[in-house]
Amino acid sequence: MSDDWVALLGVKGGPAIRPGSNMPTSILVRIGGRTVLVDAGLGVARGVCDQGVPLTGIDLIVVTHLHSDHYLELGPLLHTAWTAGLTRPVPIIGPAGLDDYWRHFLSSMAFDIDLRIADEGRVPLAPLAQIATLNDGVVFNEDGLKIEAIRNHHPPIEDSFALRLRAGGKCLVLSGDTAPFDGWDAAVAGADLLVHEAMLTAGVDAVIAGLAHPDPRLRDHILRAHTDAADLGHMATRAGVKALALNHFVPDGMAQFTESHWTDAVRQGWSGPLTIGRDGQRISF
Template identity: 60%
Template sequence: MNSVTLLGTKGGPAIRPGTRMPTSILLQMDGMTILVDAGLGATRALCDAGVALTELDAIVITHLHSDHYLELGPLMHTAWTAGLARTVPLYGPSGLARYWHGFLNAMSFDVDLRLRDEGRPPLEPLLDVHLLEEGETRLGDLKMSAIRNEHPPIEDSFALRFEGTDKIVVLSGDTAPIPEMAPFALGADLLVHEAMLPAGIDALCARVGNGDDRLRIHLERSHTPAAEAGRIASEAGVKRLALNHLVPCDDPDFTETHWQEETAKTWAGPLFIGTDGMKIPLD
């Protein structure tokens, strides 16, 4: 069955008791099992979604903020100990190869020990790192297209479009509203767009800020208000919209109703307010 599962839906890297987990998305489409982003908790979330770690066909990292790739190394190591013995292609920005080699170096005692003591295959070759750039890539029977979005100060940050036999899924990545997104998402069966609730930013900055306005400036220039995500979905004529990477998502003063009301200003179609483990069928 074709589906998208929002494994982790929290915007930002910090977690606290009772909060959601950072970003990761599972795409199951045309026989391919693809993980997009690997924030903290991605490994457990995949298993909770019923996907064996050895079943991954590809991993894509949209940008190098920690809440999108912190668990990439541990995920691959855990898949290896679970029996992974084939190469998994990884697509992501420049810097991921350095991360992977750094992880392997940090874990060299354990990895070398398991090679000798348990007879496992070498771990390093199991991840085949490819540079993610604007353009098209084939992932099995899927066509993956990438465009740069706007997520300053990071320049290599991407939105993704997956086209299968008869379904299209678009993932915005972390981004401010950009005019290119609506044509990029044109006619998609599902648009998963990051979203920010402007009314919740004051409380968020007061709770986790550093005493000045740098966090607020980052949020306001690098993320998309929910109403803008709705506008983009309407302009693109997508069939369904899911809000993901929610900022804020753990403030009891702001509930799902607030997200629905804000998005309804510009979007009248089917709406999913992302929660961890939410599976959205495409069929």
Template identity: 30%
Template sequence: MAKLKYALAGGTILVLAIVAAVFNPTANVWLFRQASLQAAGWKDTELAKPNELSLLVCGSGSPLPDPTRAGPCALVAAGDRYFLIDAGLGSMRNLRMWRVPLEKIEGVFITHFHSDHIAELGEVRLQTWISGRKSHLPVYGPTGIQQVVDGFENAYALDTSYRTAHHGEALLSPDVAPLLAVEIGETGSEAVLPQGGGLRVKPILVEHHPVDPAFGFRFNFMDRSVTISGDTARSDHLAEAAKNTDILLHEALSPELVGMLEKATEVSNRPRVAKVMSDIPDYHTSPVAAAEIANEANARLLVLTHLVPVLPNGIAERAFFYGVSDIRDDVHLARDGDLFVMPEGTDTIRHRELD
């Protein structure tokens, strides 16, 4: 009993000492210094080895506000070559938190000009520049990409001048800051896209009327491939372009769940929201249809992204998947931080989550 009393007394003293330290300003400064040293020593995250193709989901959400998902964004790493596909809200913050070396991004692909896909293009410009990008950053997109890029260039011009004046041209040269618009055209030209070194990028016309043209993209590297749908209604053209792809990253909207939201907003006398909910299903793809497309394409893995509506819990996720298991088993619901790695010469797809 005496030993127990001494142990309890000792434990109480230790707890009090910890509490005192936490509220001691000197101890707080020391703890922050140690945490800073540890954080500064973290290494960049490696997304792919030289013989690997990888896909990182940097934003799996949609225009609807979602506390757990950034706006639409994916990063494809072909060995040491990094390419960003779309730039939704919050995506750059994700990449920074995961310590992705942003200076390696050598091109941005914009599927179409809906706001949720271009919202952080200015931050892509800024963060890759600050990270050490050495030249203009090409932005590949449909007809109209020059107008979009010019808008972000104008919006960020003053910011660029301030940062160069503050940090100096040796660190942040204004000559390398700009984005460079590269138009893919109305029908999709491979000629303007990065190729070589085992890499081939192919644009895919998809169905997102009245957004015309809108593109998906297929990345082939060595003998592995990733196909990204962009926003689209069910598209046979996409299914053909994605033939035998390793990963099909496909958008998905549940008409049933969105229909429930439409009815709920009508009952709640919110006609504007109800009208939007009634309009959006016809230019997106249902989870079941995406599974059918993946089967037609003989895709090894289907990853659903750009998820509509917001799925706050497991119950909503299971409702979202209703009917999918009747079509195929190999379906993954994307989450921000999903990293899929595909080594050359294998059928392997390794998955882990960055956090």
């Protein structure tokens, strides 16, 4: 079995959870001897531990964009890792504005943080997050692991990125949240594993109808900012990826949309290895 793997800690699209739904998006990657967390949605700390990885064992964190379902639990994750014994800085790469989130999180937790430093002898928490700005191009290149960020298409957010991770001759691509965009095929071409968000266009109206306060603006956002599963299948074939896994499902947790709906949609254009992701699922590549 390969030493390189992806764990889908949460596969739900969007920030809300309900009975029967999955958790929002977070992905844990083991590649090139490093443990990388991509996004930190609600439930990420529990998800990391459920993979047998201590919170103090994360080597790098990348946040793909500043929608809450991708970074809501970043502060609590780091705080919890700190209480679990984290004393070394953790590199964090994320879009402009992520440092403001961290600063305000520290301010909101100042009483607890200061108390634990004084009363328990803990190291200062603030310097443990070494935040760098995520932009197009190579964002990490150390000890054989190279990570490239590709600006995708997730309007109205401009700073939204897919990631290409390479190590040991293997290539993993994580789509982030995106609709099809110029260069989409090239961004994922030849990936040993492509983990891509997916939407069932037919299910979007069901999502909106189930909301307490439905608004047509949300429907418009979903349709213009995400990728229909059928389109994804065709793209994966064109780009020559070796295996495909789906995450960030829209809709999610609705009994009328089963795994077969996702499979049937993707299989319109893709005949290769296919994983319909679920929370906690680990995929070797």
